[in-house]
Amino acid sequence: MAAPAFKNGLVRWIDHRLPVFSFLHHELHEYPTPKNLSYWWNFGSLAGIVLVIMIATGIFLAMHYTPHTLYAFDSVERIMRDVNYGWLIRYIHMNGASFFFIVVYIHIFRGMYYGSYKAPRELLWILGVVILLLMMATAFMGYVLPWGQMSFWGATVITNLFSAIPVVGDWIVTWLWGGFSVDNPTLNRFFSLHYLLPFLIVAVVMLHMVALHRFGSGNPLGIDVKGPQDSIPFHPYYTAKDSFGLGVFLILFAGVVFFAPNLFGEPDNYIPANPMVTPPHIVPEWYFLPYYAILRAIPNKLLGVIAMFASILVLFILPWLDTARVRSAKFRPTYRKFFWVLVIDCFVLGYVGANPPEGWFVITGQIATAYYFFHFLILLPVLGLIERPLPLPQSISAPVLKPAEGKA
Amino acid sequence: MRRLISAVALLLAFGTAAEAAEAVKPPKQHWSFSGIFGTFDRASLQRGFQVYKEGCAACHAVTQLSYRDLKGIGYQEDDIKAIAAQAKVMDGPNDAGEMFERVGRPSDKFVRPFPNENAARAGNNGAFPPDLSMIAKARVGGPDYVYGVLVGYVPPPAGVTVADGMHFNTYFPGQQIAMPAPLNVDGVPYQDGTKATVEQQAKDVTTFLTWASEPTLEARKQMGIKVLIFLIVFTGILYAAKRKVWASVH
Amino acid sequence: MAEAATATRGHAEGETRRDFIYLAAGGMGVVGAAAVAWPFISFMNPSADVLALSTTEVDLKPVQEGMAITVTWRGKPVFVRKRTKAEIDAAAATPLSALPDPQPDSARAKKPEWLILVGVCTHLGCVPLGQKTADPKGEFGGWFCPCHGSHYDTSGRIRKGPAPKNLEVPAYAFLDDTTIRIG
Numbered sequence: 001m002a003a004p005a006f007k008n009g010l011v012r013w014i015d016h017r018l019p020v021f022s023f024l025h026h027e028l029h030e031y032p033t034p035k036n037l038s039y040w041w042n043f044g045s046l047a048g049i050v051l052v053i054m055i056a057t058g059i060f061l062a063m064h065y066t067p068h069t070l071y072a073f074d075s076v077e078r079i080m081r082d083v084n085y086g087w088l089i090r091y092i093h094m095n096g097a098s099f100f101f102i103v104v105y106i107h108i109f110r111g112m113y114y115g116s117y118k119a120p121r122e123l124l125w126i127l128g129v130v131i132l133l134l135m136m137a138t139a140f141m142g143y144v145l146p147w148g149q150m151s152f153w154g155a156t157v158i159t160n161l162f163s164a165i166p167v168v169g170d171w172i173v174t175w176l177w178g179g180f181s182v183d184n185p186t187l188n189r190f191f192s193l194h195y196l197l198p199f200l201i202v203a204v205v206m207l208h209m210v211a212l213h214r215f216g217s218g219n220p221l222g223i224d225v226k227g228p229q230d231s232i233p234f235h236p237y238y239t240a241k242d243s244f245g246l247g248v249f250l251i252l253f254a255g256v257v258f259f260a261p262n263l264f265g266e267p268d269n270y271i272p273a274n275p276m277v278t279p280p281h282i283v284p285e286w287y288f289l290p291y292y293a294i295l296r297a298i299p300n301k302l303l304g305v306i307a308m309f310a311s312i313l314v315l316f317i318l319p320w321l322d323t324a325r326v327r328s329a330k331f332r333p334t335y336r337k338f339f340w341v342l343v344i345d346c347f348v349l350g351y352v353g354a355n356p357p358e359g360w361f362v363i364t365g366q367i368a369t370a371y372y373f374f375h376f377l378i379l380l381p382v383l384g385l386i387e388r389p390l391p392l393p394q395s396i397s398a399p400v401l402k403p404a405e406g407k408a
Numbered sequence: 409m410r411r412l413i414s415a416v417a418l419l420l421a422f423g424t425a426a427e428a429a430e431a432v433k434p435p436k437q438h439w440s441f442s443g444i445f446g447t448f449d450r451a452s453l454q455r456g457f458q459v460y461k462e463g464c465a466a467c468h469a470v471t472q473l474s475y476r477d478l479k480g481i482g483y484q485e486d487d488i489k490a491i492a493a494q495a496k497v498m499d500g501p502n503d504a505g506e507m508f509e510r511v512g513r514p515s516d517k518f519v520r521p522f523p524n525e526n527a528a529r530a531g532n533n534g535a536f537p538p539d540l541s542m543i544a545k546a547r548v549g550g551p552d553y554v555y556g557v558l559v560g561y562v563p564p565p566a567g568v569t570v571a572d573g574m575h576f577n578t579y580f581p582g583q584q585i586a587m588p589a590p591l592n593v594d595g596v597p598y599q600d601g602t603k604a605t606v607e608q609q610a611k612d613v614t615t616f617l618t619w620a621s622e623p624t625l626e627a628r629k630q631m632g633i634k635v636l637i638f639l640i641v642f643t644g645i646l647y648a649a650k651r652k653v654w655a656s657v658h
Numbered sequence: 659m660a661e662a663a664t665a666t667r668g669h670a671e672g673e674t675r676r677d678f679i680y681l682a683a684g685g686m687g688v689v690g691a692a693a694v695a696w697p698f699i700s701f702m703n704p705s706a707d708v709l710a711l712s713t714t715e716v717d718l719k720p721v722q723e724g725m726a727i728t729v730t731w732r733g734k735p736v737f738v739r740k741r742t743k744a745e746i747d748a749a750a751a752t753p754l755s756a757l758p759d760p761q762p763d764s765a766r767a768k769k770p771e772w773l774i775l776v777g778v779c780t781h782l783g784c785v786p787l788g789q790k791t792a793d794p795k796g797e798f799g800g801w802f803c804p805c806h807g808s809h810y811d812t813s814g815r816i817r818k819g820p821a822p823k824n825l826e827v828p829a830y831a832f833l834d835d836t837t838i839r840i841g
Contacts, residue, residue, distance in 0.1 A: 035657055060701050077472050077542075080624065082706040085697035087624040088631070232657060240646070240653040243683070247643030254639055258632025259444050262545065270546035270621075271538075280581075476710050503720070515710035638693075642686045649683045 004029075027213060032231035033238055034219035036396050040114075041217060041238075042245035043107040048205060049246060050100045055198050057093040058142075065145065067191035069184045072147035073272040091261040097139050098264040099253050101287035104132065112318075113339055115327030116218045122319040124211040129315045131204050136288070136312075138197040141190040143285060144182075148269030153282045155182045155190070161295075164305040181275060222328030223392055230396035281356065289353030290346050296357045297369035307369065314376045321376055323384030331390040335383055342375050434549050434556025434579045437611070441618060444633065447626050448619050451600060453481040456616025459596050459609050464540060467532060467587075469520035472541035473620055476514040480623045481616070488514045495519040533573050535586035544614070544621040551618045553579065558610035561589040713841035715833070718772065726789045728777060731840045735777035735785055736828060737801075738838075741812060746770045748799065749813035756817070759824045763813040766827050774830050774838065775814040779803040781821035786810060801825070 004025045006012045015021040064083050066075040079086035108128070111117055117125035144155045159176050163169040178185030216225065225231050256263055264286055268279045284292050291308050298304040314321075329336040345368050352365040440449040457478070460470070475492035483491070495512035497519060502508055512519065521537075522528035529536050547553045556579035564576035574584040591606045591613075598604045619625070714731040716738060721727055726739035741749075749763040750770075767773050779786050781803065787793040788801035788810075796802030796809035798817045803810075808819030815824040830840045 056698070060698055063702065064705070074472075078705070078707065080622070081472065081477070082708075084700040084703055084705060086701065086705070087622075087628060088697050089701055091628075236653050237657065240650040244643065244646040244650040247639060247646045251636065251639045251643060254632065254635050258628055258635060261628070267546050267548050267550070270542045474707065474710065476706070515707070638686075638690065642683075642690060645679060645683045645686060649679045652679055 028235040028239070029233050031213065031216070031234045032225065032228070033217055033234045034225055034230060034396055035232045035237075036219050036221060037217060037238065037241075038220050039241075039245060040106070040110040040220075042242055043103050043110060044212075045238075045242045046245060046249055047100065047103045047107055050096060050103055051198070051201060051205065054093065054096045054100060055202070057089045057096065058195070058198065060089055061093055062195060065191075067145065067188050069147060069187055069273070072145060072187060076146045088257075091257045095253070095257050095261060095264060097142065098285070098287065099249075099256075100135065101139070103249070104135065105287070108132070108315075109343060112342075113329045113336075114218055114220060115222055115322065115324070115329070117319045118322065118327050119319070120215050121211070121218065124208060124214075125319055126316055127204055127208045127211055129312070131201055131208065132315075133312065134197055134201045134204065138194060138201065139285065139287065141194040141197070144187065144190045145194060146269060147187065147273045149271045149273055149277075149279050150266045150269040150282065152182060152273035152275065153278055154284055155186065157282065158284075159186075161305050161308075164302040166302070183275075218327065219396060220328060220330060221393060221396060222326060222330065223396065226395040283354055286350065286354070289351075290349035291353075293349040293353035293365045294369045294372065296353075297362075297365040307373075311372060314373070318376065318380075322380045323382075324380075324387065324389070325384075326389040326392065331392055332387055333390065334387045338375065338379055338383065342372070345371050345375070432578050434552045434560070436552050437555055439551055439618070440615065441625060444629060446629060448481070448615060450482040451602075452612045452615045453619055454483070455596075455598055455600070455602060455609075456612035456614070456619075457481060458598070459591070459613040460540070460616055462596050463590055463609075464613065465521060467521055467528070467537040468540045469522070469537075470518045470541040470620055471520060471539050473518045474514070475512060475516055475518065477623055481619060485514075492516060533586065537587065540617055541620050544618040546621075551614050554617055555610050555614045557585070558591060558614065559607055713839055715837060715839050718836045718838065723771070728789055729840070731776075731828065736840055737773070737775045737777040737789060737814075737825075739773045739775075739789075741767075741771055741773055745799065745812040749811060749815075752811065752813075752815075757824075758816050759822065761813075761815060761824055763815075766813050766815075766824070768830075768832065772838075773812075773814060774827060774840065776826040776828050777801075778826070779805065779808055779821055780816065780823040780825065781806055781808055781819070786825070 004022065006015060006021060011021055061079065064075065064079045064086065066072060076090065079090050081087075111125065111128070140154070140158060144151045159173055159182065162176060163173045165172060174180065176186070177183065178189060216231075219225075266283065268282075271279075283289070291311055294311050295304045295308040298307050324332060324335065326332055329339055348364065348368045349372065352361050352368060355361045357365070440446060440452065460468075475488055475495075478488050478491060479485075492512040492514050495516065495518075496509045497512045497516050498507055499510050500507035522531060525536055544551050544554055549556070557577055560577045560579040561575060562578055564570050568576065568583075570576050570584055574586055575588055577583060577585040591609045593606055594604045596604050596609060602608060622628075712732055714729060714736070716727075716729050716736075718738070718740075721738060721740045723740050724742045724745075726737055728735045728737060730736070746763070752763070754760040754762065763770075777785050777789070782805060784803050784805035786801035786803040786808070788795040794802045794804075796818075798809050798811035800810040800812045800814060800817075802808070803819065803821065806820050808821035809817050810821075810825055811817050813824075814827070816822070828840050830838050832838050
């Protein structure tokens with residue numbers, strides 16, 4: 001690849017010494033992208049933009065936030081009431097977390113539907129799972145910072161999960177807390193880490209991008225790009241498409257931020273933390289509900305915790321659990337049905353997680369949990385071997401070209 | 409481990425207790441501040457503030473509010489100074505190293521009726537009157553719930569025994585509340601000729617408390633409308649641009 | 659020929675409309691980004707509770723002649739000095755030509771015996787010495803900034819050293835004979 005000839009003299013001067021413009025040209029303009037990407041491929045870049053929004057609003061919020069048990073709640077309320085546009089920036093950050101998970105979950109399920117994790121993109125997928133784990137840790141610690149009732153009791157319950165570890169469990173929990181309960185040292189370290197982890201996410205996102213650009217995006221057909229007729233430059237085609245998608249996203253996001261900012265929140269978190277009184281119904285944020293349901297589905301404490309972590313860790317080995325040779329569910333009629341069953345299963349788990357563990361919720365949660373692991377550990381390996389995929393098109397252009405050929 | 413088990417046990421106990429006397433969901437009311445164009449009714453806010461000041465304030469704090477915030481419900485600077493001046497604020501230490509009382513200023517936070525939770529409990533038969541500055545956001549149901557509790561005092565139905573010092577309330581979780589019915593007909597002398605029924609007072613004070621929970625609500629909605637209009641037009645243009653860019657791709 | 663001409667014109671019109679849409683999209687993007695920047699900039703400005711605290715009342719009764727007290731206003735020290743007759747005369751007698759930042763003493767004190775100054779050196783923001791009896795007061799009997807050696811006179815005016823301006827006189831008002839409100 002030859003360095004492009006830039007018209008602007010200053011750009012040429014800089015690029016000769018620091019080839020950032022060549023890099024951008026290469027990654028955006030020359031970077032060949034399959035021409036048949038659907039709107040489901042918008043969510044990757046969208047997630048990146050939400051990450052930037054979260055970091056920007058977070059850095060500003062930290063300028064007025066006080067990480068101390070006596071002041072944290074009031075400092076957040078001061079941001080909401082007295083700081084100029086504080087309510088806006090805080091509501092963007094608070095709801096941004098929910099929208100980040102919505103976007104990332106869609107991105108993940110898109111990857112599952114179209115087999116984006118299959119060779120040669122296994123590491124791309126694994127880096128994505130690492131990002132998800134880092135996001136979960138960041139979101140959890142961020143939720144503690146306003147120091148409301150849900151912050152405190154969420155922190156107490158989640159950190160107590162580690163007490164399930166045999167022998168060293170209690171020691172680990174004390175270490176996490178920096179004391180004998182969730183208290184000021186805990187709040188301080190959570191603030192410190194909540195500020196740090198997003199930058200780790202940025203680093204892993206960059207690796208995710210490097211891995212992506214090695215083989216380029218997958219596509220809805222799941223077949224490889226065969227030549228220049230199958231691809232178009234990322235810019236302007238996908239920059240234009242992503243910009244439009246971003247516009248639609250921002251309309252929905254602004255709708256919630258301005259007109260229903262507490263939609264995803266719990267009223268209890270507007271009560272200052274009280275270590276003496278647990279609220280009658282403690283639930284995690286919505287994006288943790290399916291894992292919470294898996295935790296509660298198993299009546300043994302240690303096994304419940306293991307199952308919960310396993311529900312995410314299983315994604316690491318997904319590229320090898322799925323034995324099918326065909327990537328896209330478009331050509332896997334049976335897998336396609338089970339994919340949607342898994343989606344419904346996750347919603348059922350979320351619904352169970354939001355409700356108290358009583359009555360039929362218990363058995364429903366257990367069945368849904370069992371199905372979740374059945375899908376990944378048994379169904380995918382077996383289905384890949386026995387399913388007969390539909391015939392694949394010759395190339396990305398082929399299905400489009402065919403009618404044209406017929407006409408001629 | 410024991411801690412978690414007891415926490416879970418506590419949680420279950422709470423859950424079942426709440427279930428045993430499941431409170432009735434308070435009916436939805438019409439509020440001036442609901443909807444995307446909603447704004448606070450200023451007259452209702454000021455009446456509501458009067459109800460708070462002459463009733464609730466004897467037991468309930470609104471720690472997040474400062475006197476200067478009253479500008480947001482339509483009071484002028486001089487009114488606010490006069491309201492603040494009615495309060496005695498503890499300040500200090502002075503040059504002699506002693507705390508002293510002074511007259512309140514607009515920059516002061518609302519003075520709380522009790523210096524701390526223990527004092528509040530001691531003065532209220534062991535019950536703690538919650539801080540009301542966030543009440544409309546901190547309860548499921550929000551303003552409808554606050555209004556519901558204020559008007560929800562009825563004689564207990566047959567077969568229900570109300571514990572000593574408790575009162576029956578249709579909408580309060582568990583239906584037994586330590587606070588006696590706080591509002592009485594004409595309990596607050598309204599200046600603007602509005603009839604001070606219990607419902608009217610409840611409505612006004614709920615409006616005031618909703619404002620207290622989020623004084624920036626109006627600014628938020630007004631900005632939201634502008635932002636949405638901008639984004640919808642912008643997204644339309646982005647869609648047109650995308651169509652143009654893609655016109656040549658087959 | 660005619661056909662070719664029409665085709666060309668049609669093409670050109672398409673081009674213009676396309677350019678307009680790109681310009682509109684880019685323009686709105688720039689406007690949107692600028693509008694987003696403002697809340698963030700404003701966020702860092704003083705908040706409502708900080709602005710509300712921007713006045714301080716000072717009781718002058720305990721201050722003896724020749725003494726000074728330091729009070730806090732907007733997080734900065736304010737010097738309140740009850741000047742002696744000799745100090746007032748010295749300040750009034752100084753010819754304006756001797757001052758780097760010429761200002762008569764009468765313009766700096768509402769009542770000659772009371773001098774109210776923001777106690778922040780106009781050079782780089784240190785707090786000058788001279789409030790306590792034992793402090794060095796500089797060559798002109800007022801204040802001396804230890805950071806870079808600026809000397810202020812009994813009216814708080816810069817006389818020697820790197821500071822460019824006189825010590826600032828804050829806005830203040832006498833509420834009665836013995837109380838002032840700063841701010």
